[in-house]
Amino acid sequence: MNRFSVIWRKEVIDALRDKRSLMMLALFVFIYPLMMWGVLNTAIQKATKVDRETNEVVVIGASQAPTLMQQLKEQGVTVLERDDMDEAAITALLRERKQAAVIRIPSDFAEKYQALRPSPIELWSDSAADQQSKLKRIEQVLRSYGNSIAQARLLAHGVSPAVLAPVPVQEYDTATSASRSGKIVGAIFGIFFVATFYFCLNLAIDTTAGERERKSLEILLAQPVKPLELIVGKWLAGALLCAVGLSLELIVGHVVLTSMPLEEISLSWRLGLPSLLLLIAVSLPLCLFASAFEIALAMNSKSFKEAQTSVGFALMLPLIPAVVVPMLDLNTQSWMYAVPVLAEQTLMLELAKGNAVPVTAFLTTACVSLGLALLCVAFSSWKLKSEKFVLGV
């Protein structure tokens, strides 16, 4: 049996008997899928609520202006007809915030209209209520109603209605509830891979700084084992824990995401089983990197606590691109595949959208993580040989 596999097996057994390692694993397998479910669920509910919501307006004296009522209905505004109300009653009604506005058509409206005199219409609204977009819609209807009357009257006098609208403005609103929540949701989607660094955290610290604290490192170094074999054994044990954790997390996430109506917020999870397995396979080098990175850091600490602090701080590093870049709302670019964590999450997002991902993206993702992992292992092994390190054990 290889020396490194002896060490690997011992570290795996040791970690499986360590409650802290197992708790960490279980926690992070479920915590991100659950968090994602929470955020996405809120976003979906918000999105579907806006669509369902109707724009209602209370109209007093509706029978006097049937054309206006028709135009309101055409613009998707529901008209609720009421008998006359005084100011206090209108204020009370608006305070309930069920309707954005009250339109009061005075009883002499029809009379003045027939006589071609200015016929005022009252529009009551509560500017403190957050219903500006609905109010704007109603105001637009009223304006175009007035314009259409003016146009008809001008036409009767032989004047072109175009005189009234020398610069017609056409408004377009491209905002959807999905694009507004898209950035946050994208970041939440991506945080998935940050958990990789927590699956093996306990093992990486326990087998380096912990071993030093327990005073078992000196005797281990005095065995007929090369420093490289020692590090490789510990490294692969950590990577195994990561791989198991990440696979479980992705599977749990896959189950959660496929069960949600993501199309409501214009996201999608079009990952079949083959793509999911491919994604897990491509993420394995990230597991190798996470374990190697943490071992290289933790071995410099003299105690478990010290290592927890320093490694915990250093873990902000892979977190930054994973959280910041999705916030910037950039389009997918090839350099993203060269940044660990960001690369895996970009791949996942692309696969989730059902986009074709170039082979080079997979290769870059895997090779960069693997390369960094090997660098960390080389550093750790070199460090283990140094006299300064040996004196500290």
Added chain:
Amino acid sequence: MIKVDNLQKAFGKVQALSGASFHANDGQIVGLLGPNGAGKTTALRILFGLLQRDQGSVSIDGVDPAVDPIAARKNMGILTDQVGLYERLSTREHLRYFGELHGMKRADIDSATTDVVELLAMQDIIERRATGFSQGQRLKVALARALLHRPRNLLLDEPTRGLDVMSTRALRRALQALRERGCCIIMATHVMQEVSHLCDDVIVIAKGKSVAQGSPAALCEQTGISNLEDAFVSLIGTEEGIAA
């Protein structure tokens, strides 16, 4: 067979070893005596290839640990001054782990485990995990893992510390048995009683230098003092130093 000649080692400005020379033959128990900070631990660490010497030569059965530490360690059983155990592993698992690190086969490990368990009288803790072990029990596990691969050379740093009377006697018998088998044993210690009971030869180290080597009787003769402890104090010159 261990031979050390003119060993020198400095850490920055501190000269930890400044010319230590000694030898230990097969079938001998050699005591390594010296006050705290004399350089015993540094010398032992150079012997098992953890530190590189600045000058001098070291030979363990003809192998230089600076050139081939792996080969040197294969024939060495080591007990360091710190007994580090894995709390979640049982004694048997400890022994299996270290046996495998020495490249032993599973069957060999099993028979060697039976041997050392009997030798050190540790049947009661063989299946227990290390959590909650007493100081003496921990030391026994550490000794067992040093002896498991039946090394020709043993480097033991204070092997009797923390042991009760029964265990000390068991250890003494074990070391005598190993001597009969032809092992070369170097034992750093502060207990003069152990030295006079066990050691065929004594090396005295002070301030990084070896100041004397010989049998306990020869050292007493050399200094003209009949008590070994007084002879040791006289050899390292501490009391004179304090007096001056």
